[in-house]
């Protein structure tokens with residue numbers, strides 16, 4: 001007998017069986033029971049989280065032939081139930097928008113939709129990856145969604161909600177499918193292994209569950225791979241041989257390298273990630289997910305429920321989260337976002353990834369440069385013309401009290417944020433009497449400046465204060481004046 005892949009063999013058949021989407025399943029089953037089924041649904045979520053399974057279960061609930069009205073517990077036996085499960089029912093049309101993007105496909109659908117269903121209560125259109133439709137196709141679909149015949153239901157599914165026009169979204173009831181947590185995936189894997197009568201070490205189950213990255217389908221296809229190799233028990237040795245290192249493990253280690261200012265280690269992390277067959281875009285997603293989790297843990301503390309991570313992993317992540325400050329996370333996430341955009345529109349994404357991780361791992365040096373530049377800018381007003389106009393009104397006006405707070409959001413734009421905030425008035429009294437004239441030779445003698453020159457292939461043209469640094473200078477002299485005034 002031919003081997004049926006696990007995802008198909010064990011596809012959820014009822015609302016109760018859908019793993020990890022309990023709230024959505026309850027809402028839909030209540031809608032069916034109370035006869036309040038909407039004419040259009042929009043299921044969104046990453047791949048393999050149960051959208052198609054849920055769509056088919058809803059279709060069975062509406063069309064099950066064993067009862068006289070829609071039921072939240074379809075029989076699974078009647079012709080309608082069986083054929084819907086196989087995706088082959090005459091009244092439940094499944095369309096893959098990825099390969100039927102054109103307006104003609106949707107026109108066919110519209111022309112067809114006016115006819116009553118062949119034998120069931122409803123004609124149901126399940127359109128997968130609906131975001132792939134062309135503009136013309138969306139417009140055609142919109143007309144049907146606005147005034148569908150009473151016997152027609154639409155279930156649209158997408159992995160990229162932002163690409164679905166607002167006009168379509170607003171005519172559907174939206175259901176957001178969550179990524180499935182590791183524990184839920186692991187529990188499902190245990191059930192399936194038991195049904196398949198295969199023994200597996202618990203560590204293997206956890207590893208597969210984590211590798212799946214929230215997708216039940218991915219978990220099951222990994223298990224397919226293991227079963228194809230494994231004679232007898234699934235143990236760790238087999239897993240080491242066959243399965244890639246979990247992507248979150250690679251990103252975890254990569255960020256340890258970043259925290260340890262180890263650009264070479266970070267580059268190896270990129271290599272490991274990509275050599276396991278994952279794409280550059282996937283890398284950006286994984287990096288951003290990981291950074292977001294770390295930032296939430298750093299800001300809200302280990303116990304927060306804003307970060308969706310299970311127990312053991314949470315302890316490790318919380319420890320890593322403490323290696324950066326909030327400002328650095330903001331900076332790294334902004335960089336990751338830019339990176340993702342650049343990667344999408346670039347043919348040389350590998351170079352971009354490598355440059356980005358080197359940039360992250362060398363943030364300390366970059367921030368030293370910035371700190372060095374701003375300390376140079378803190379030299380006397382004589383060499384910093386920009387400081388002059390700012391300095392004069394001070395004579396007549398009291399110092400604005402909130403200048404340092406007002407600047408602090410700006411300082412979050414780089415990891416040097418923590419350093420920049422050192423430009424508060426506190427250390428100021430020592431500054432003014434000690435600053436020397438920053439002449440050209442002295443500036444060039446600074447190794448950090450020379451490093452900056454090397455990195456950016458620059459040359460020294462002038463020494464002057466930036467507007468922000470000038471304001472800092474101003475603050476400092478004010479504070480110095482205040483200090484003197486107090487004496």
Ligand SMILES: [Zn+2]
Pocket residue numbers: 063064065066074075076077078079080081082
């Ligand atoms: Zn049935």
